[in-house]
Amino acid sequence: MSTEEQVREFGRVWAAAEERGDTETLAGLAADGFRLVGPLGFVLDRDQWLARYSGGDLVTEKLDWSDVDVTDFGGTAVAIGVHEQVARHRGNPVNGRFRGTHVLVRDEDRWRLASIHLSPIGGPPPFATAGEQR
Numbered sequence: 472m473s474t475e476e477q478v479r480e481f482g483r484v485w486a487a488a489e490e491r492g493d494t495e496t497l498a499g500l501a502a503d504g505f506r507l508v509g510p511l512g513f514v515l516d517r518d519q520w521l522a523r524y525s526g527g528d529l530v531t532e533k534l535d536w537s538d539v540d541v542t543d544f545g546g547t548a549v550a551i552g553v554h555e556q557v558a559r560h561r562g563n564p565v566n567g568r569f570r571g572t573h574v575l576v577r578d579e580d581r582w583r584l585a586s587i588h589l590s591p592i593g594g595p596p597p598f599a600t601a602g603e604q605r
Contacts, residue, residue, distance in 0.1 A: 474543040492524035502583035
């Protein structure tokens, strides 16, 4: 299986675990030193990221990880895609469509998630040319 196929499958497993709030699976996917940069700029370490579910603060009803482009750097892979979620944090809706960057590192014979960075997907600025409006 190619790195691209492995990383795409990893993304499917990760998204399903997020939907289930499965902290055991998520803990196994995350590397030591994992960091999440959320769509509003907050930073969570691995324990804080997992605690969102174990404490019941976050409920993810749906999470799609799509339009994924994978770049293989050998022991590191970068996956950039669209992260679309229907979720609640402490009862408040946190639905959104974000551009996500996942950094994965090879840990012996498997991939581990080192970082996730999410940014809101907005429209292009009014001065952008047609080719820049992605």
